[in-house]
Amino acid sequence: MSFVGIFKNRTGIEKEIDNFLDLASESGLIFIQGVNAYLLNKLESFDEHLTHVVETEKKADTLRRSIEDLLYRKTLIPESRGDVLKLIERMDALLGQFKGVMFRIEIERPTIARRFHDDLKSLNNCAVQSVEAMILSLRAYFKDIGKVADHMHKVIFWETEADKASTHLQKEVFRDDKLALDMKMQLRDLIKHIDGIADQAEDMADSLAIYVIKRSL
């Protein structure tokens, strides 16, 4: 590989990583909009958001492959390459989780009583905020490593909030006498699936904390 070639590609990869993180952030927003549309029984709008999140995930996949290719083929950041690849792959998996929850709703079409809507919205918000804080931590990891801690504690905060919201909602569901057991179990799986997004964001934050120590000067 020529020396000039390495530099030409570097601006490209910086832009690609930024675009990839933009898509991850967008997925969270689409997810919230989509689930809200479903709760309002606007199924057409939900389908549109589902299609949007699938497209976003596809674009993110293409970018992820391109980033991996550039990192390895152009032998960029040799000391942090493995860590960056893991972070990008795990962020891509998080993005896939948003799509996964929406597909689950599309396939199962669960009946969600109005009395659970606020709690579910709150849980969704906690999950999306934890991912958003993770994205900000990741941007800081690339651009301003000293600022990573400023964002990373928020991931943990939102994950704890998501746990609280999830536990509360599951209690509400199982203590509701009007719901049949099968419906309770269906809602529990959906709640756990959403809560899992925040858990994954927290795991990623734990790994990032170690990668930051590795890069500290």
Place this chain on the structure above:
Amino acid sequence: MFLFFLSSGMFLGWSLGANDASNVFGTAVGSRMLRFRTAATLCCLFVIIGAVISGAGATQTLGKLGAVNAVAGAFVVAFSAALSVYLMTLARYPVSTSQAIVGAIIGWNLFSGSPTDSNALFKIIMTWIACPLLSGVIAVISYKIVSFAIRKLNVHMFKLDEMTRYGLLLMGMFGSFALGANNIANVVGVFLPVSPFNDMVLFGGWHFSAAQQLFLIGSLAISLGVITYSRRVMETVGNKIFQLSPLMAFVAVWAHSVVLFLFASQHLEQLLISLGLPPVPLVPVSSSQAIVGAVVGMGLIKGKHNIRWRTVGGIAGSWVTTPIFAFVISFVLLFVLQNVFQQTVYRL
């Protein structure tokens, strides 16, 4: 006949090129930040420039230690140094060509009954101790400054990667120049008093001295070592050093190059004298020991436990064993050449 005797110097130059090029370009090549071909080309070019332009200073100090006055004697001195370097490398001992040649010259002095300039010897030994220490201090200060600047400037990870690559390239060129300037004395320094070359004036009125012609030949031998054998050493040593992080490796090469340059630059010596400051002695020093000094220095910043003290002890031990080994080989071979092959190894 002179060219035949010069072959031992060429052998020494070849082994120096094969081993020491890794100190300046090992990180960049080992981490695949730079292609071997690019690194080798730049290394050869700058070693030649450094040797021809700035090689005279350290050679003069070596000449004061002992002016080998017969070509067969010079052959044995260079061959003994090369052989001890080769054998000690084979035994996996860290080795320095600078220390080997000094031991071999003292062997010739003793065999020929010539006095050894104790002042020059003391200056050389002090420099060997000062070289890794100075390199370590420069590395620590430079690393602190560089890491502070990076923290303050909030450099993007990929921008930092780009800057490190440029830095390794520039330091590689500077390091090669310094290596050529400082270590050419080891390769052909002993042949200088018996050189048959005459001064030349080339087109454009450029004065090409007899010493520079010899330095050019010596640096070509170093280049041959770089091209033919340094790749594997670069890949091995580079990966070992690379574990420090490319930024630390950049600082290590920088500190190494500054030290080699300090102990080779006549211009710097003149500048210090003109400023009324004590001059830095111009002495061939070990490139490997300079880089190890820098690495140990930076390792100390991160804590004592990061350093393999056994390796450091082995290197310090080689300061004593290498010159003694070369001294013994030189003395024995001079005896053999004089008494078995009936060659004049010194003139009265």
